[in-house]
Amino acid sequence: MEDFAVVAFKYSDSGDEVELVPTCWLQDEETKCSWPNFKNKLKVTKAVKEMTKPGDAWSIHSIKVLAKCRDYNAGRLLARNANNASGIQREGNYGLGRRRIKSTHNDSEDDSDSSIPQQPKPKKRYLPEPPEIEGEEETRCPGSSRKYSAMYSLLTSPSSSSSSSTQMPKAVLRSCLEDALRPVMLAVARCESRLQEQQKTLEMVLSIVKNLKESQTAPPTGPDVSLLDGLLPIKSYVDFEDFEQQINGDCALRKSLACRLQVLGGATVKAAVKNMVDLCMTSGLQYEFNWEGRLGWKTKTNTCKKGFKNTTLCKIMINILVNKTQLATDESEVGKTIMVYLRNAGDRYFGRKRPNDSLS
Template sequence: MNILDEKGAMYAVVTLQDSDEVMVVPSNWVSLDKRHCYWPPFKSTEKCMEAVQHKPNPETEGKPWEKLRIIFLGEYDTFEKAKEGQKEIKEYEELSNPLKNVLPGIKRQRLDSTQEMSNNQLQPLPPVTPASTSRMSADDKDELLQMLRDIKSTVQENSAMLKKLLKDNTVSEVPSSTSVPPKEVKTSLNLPLRTFEDMERTERELNTTTTRKTYVKYLSGLGGFGNRDVIKNIMQHVLIDDLANEFNWQGRGNKKPFSQLTLADVIREAASKRNVPRVDCETEIKKYLSYTADRLSRKRAREQAGPGLEIPNVLPTLVDDQPDMAWDFFDDI
């Protein structure tokens, strides 16, 4: 490797590519193509800094020196000016890339002489350096640094918000199998609703933000395995079948429209916290309401028949290879 002649030696500021450190080195340690430099084999930081200031030739001191890949950033007449340039470049890089310090540093690795690229290979593009900042006025530099500090602050705030969102999302995605079983969930709410008077009272109460949040928290905690089970658990805890039988989704015929209730919005919100999409939630509510009359008839048949007689489930059961039926027709009920 060709080394700059000692008579013309100054100081250079370089970035060590393997460790990403910005260092001051004597110019006589830098190769003529400014792509490599030698580094002394001293373990002590103090001895390395002493060598930098005294600028010994790399082939001296009796031990082999490391040969490192570098990005050449600039040259300076004196060691003091080089240190000032190093400080300015470090601050510039830190503010322009605030996430850089999060990543662990990579130790410098020794480069074997056989790893040098031959002259006929493609050469890397010249590095972009902050040399243009040297032409700025002091006020311009201060303004630029302040802008970069603002950017860094914004990145930190966004990172904190992202961590909070990820944490909240993780909590909301806990599998339903780990939820508290419905029968063990305790509440001070007056549920299930039994009469129209109960429904009217609840609709008024749900206009209060605090009450609405209480309902959502309670209903979303009922759990369930899959969308159908989640909605079934919620509906069973919200109203009894005798009251549910007075509703369908759109209020067709002599039924009242469940979709227009504030309670329906609360159920959708609670279901969303169990990862049930809005469309699926509404579909399952339509199913539940449409089966109410059948549930009541079977319940009354059991009551009349007395204990010991099992009433068969007359609902159609879909086999695995049979397509599910469309539920849009409930809107016409």
């Protein structure tokens, strides 16, 4: 059963107006329809959706049923299509909702007034073109606007001295031409200065690239680090004493060690110390050392450890780390870092389970 109907209200002074109404509002074999007297349109829409029963105070209008449907949304679509259809003609200047359509022409004017032509809208005015000098061919001055072309032709033409009395003096024309060319010359000067700066920058970049290529292709110069092959890392204290004697007596071996330690990375002092100590000694040998060579507080026996502070290897490490500008450190900070790293060598070598006696 259809609950809604699309109807056209009939008026004597205007065309039909299409609306969607519930079928319970239809009367007299669907020839008349009740309509609420609400002033608020939202209340009318709510009454249509909820299919409110007609009240006694509602008005009754003559209608013509155009279509029926079960759904409210489908009914609204049918009503909209019926309003836009060409078959529904409206008479008079009335729109939907009995609104009078405003006329675009004034109907009160007489025919004589309508015959008077309307004045056209004022056009956008532009500046007039400059006058051309008779007898002289127009020559465009390079880099200047059109209004200085005649002045340029007067200065460059051979007949400029025999010009008529109506022409401007040559000095005035020259000043005008200089004023016109001044911005162009300034722009050219700026471009030349920027070009020179860019050329200098390009030459500097090319020189840097050339130096980098030469440094990469050049044969390595400096100490031979291959002398340290087979010597590092040191595994026992006996080998450590022999290595100390070698670097004290052999200057080339000492320079090779310093060069090898210097190229090690490390963004902080702690990282640099770790890399150096791990390169030179195993964790088992690190456990036999502490900073002062005294009985450590982590040692569970009465045997003192060897001191690392006065060794040649320690002095080389400290000297390299202090001279690195990116670390910005001093001898005391480096010594403290090495001391802490050697103190925790037992944890790295044995783990958390330490032996009851020291290594022998």
